Amino acid sequence: MDSTKKQIRKNGLKKIAKSWQLYVLMIPALLWAVIFAYYPMYGLIIAFKDYKIRKGIIASPWAIPLFKYFQQFFSTSIALQAIQNTIIISLESLVFAFPIPIIFAVLLNQVEQKRFQKLIQTVSYAPYFMSNVVVVSIISVMFSANGVINSMRGGQPILFTSLPSWFRTLYIGSNIWQTMGFNAVIFIAALTAISPDYYEAAYIDGASKWQTIRYIDLPMIMPTIILMFILQVGNIMNVGYEKAYLMQNGSNTVVSELISTYVYKVGLQTAQYSFATAVGLFNSIVNFIILVIANQVAKRASDISIF
């Protein structure tokens, strides 16, 4: 292995020349990466400039002081509110929405009738195909003052969609509805891969179903759980802003204004490009740091990591 590595390094250019056809196959994807992923990353420097669209990125003067827009962000009260909202909604999602697909997968795995199992699984990921607009539309009609939820509750109707205290519940609840089945597929695959020998042995030892789950299923899928957890934590600041934006209305912005919806509003609706980029960059950096930390912690504790 080591000697081949050295050889590759020595004959690097030769090797590239040898696999030039593979590189040709990569051209469309590489072009995409350069233009739509890495060039915009270069564009992040406008967070440190007084960007003028007519002058372009290079010619626009540097901001004085350099961190002007970051300072501006932290001095607005809405900024702290947006940061707080983003963090709270992500943490709540992690606590409530992350374990549910795992529980679902484990319970589904215990269903003995294969056709019933298949049916439930197929049903479970149907909502994943619904767009956020459709989902928010369904929420808005079902949870309206004269909607089916309020009439089933009886009594004074609750204005679910405009009360700030209900925003997170609806947001996370509908997220679970949308993604539970989809997120469970990976865990179901991991469960199916467990050798039947374990269950056989557990049965002979007289283990109950709960014990089987506790001592076989969960430990066996733990690597998958940790992996998915890192990925989830790594996206902690990237809350689905599309849905939050759609669910926003005048009365719930106290809780529904997230960093990303705020970036969209100040950036594109009021054209404060440098300021909005600074806010977005702050978000990305915090997110990336959290990802790296989560990855390192998992690597130390369990030898599982994404990079």
Next chain:
Amino acid sequence: MKKSTPAVHHKMKLSKGNLTFKIFNTAIMIILAVVIIYPLYYVVLASFTDPVIVNSGKPLFYVEKLYMKGYQTTLKYMPLWNAYKNTIVYTVVGTIVSLICTIPAGYALSREDMAGRRGLNFVFTFTMFFSGGIIPLYLTIRQLGIYNTIWAMVLPVAVSAYNLIVCRSFFSSGVPTELLEAAKIDGCSDFNFFFKIAIPLSTTIIAVMCLFYATAMWNQFFNALMYLQDDNKMPLQVVLRNLVLMNQANQMGSSGDALITKQKLAEQLKYCIVVVSAAPLLAIYPFLQKYFAKGVTIGAVKG
């Protein structure tokens, strides 16, 4: 080795605890299925039912009183169908572009003998966790001159690193290395191998990618809001949002209708529009769902 499966054992002797578990578990599964399906079922029913009944807020289980004016009005509402046409064009073009970008690259990245493979993998994986963000991408699109064109809808989302990894994992495990070695001895070039051998072996992954990309394209909303300007270029999701969430549905009825009919209609129209815009995905879903599960499972195999 014993041939009997655990399931057989359970049938032979169900202890009291396990029986309780089984009942409890089945109940949970049924409740979950109902909770997942009922909102969709409700919306479909409401789109056919007399709005007076729907607005009373009682739960619907079947069509109590058929009322079709909603669909009649929806069918005649041209802006919605224009948006439909836009979405279909964006989805078809977008899916083709995405496949051209993703499938060959996924294959190339799966080849362990490709020089610089690790670095290239990193180039794409990195985009999953860090990006320029909303504004720099928006400015890039303006600079490229594709703002307010179909390309602004298609190109920024042409590659998803996640899908690329799914593709790579598929080719790593689905195309045997022996096949490549044998072909190479026969003097087969990488191009030939990819087009004549790897592609025909990978109809599954192509179906999976079509499904993933087409769904994402069909459901695009925010990008349209950011990168498109003209009303007549807007996709279905934007029009859906305007009609349902911004309450513009009450402008859809014809001017001849009485006020009371209009109000009645406005409520039902919301349901009809939601159904009409989600229908294509729901219709193809039963046929493609097996590919869907397969795709996610391939993705779980860390390559």
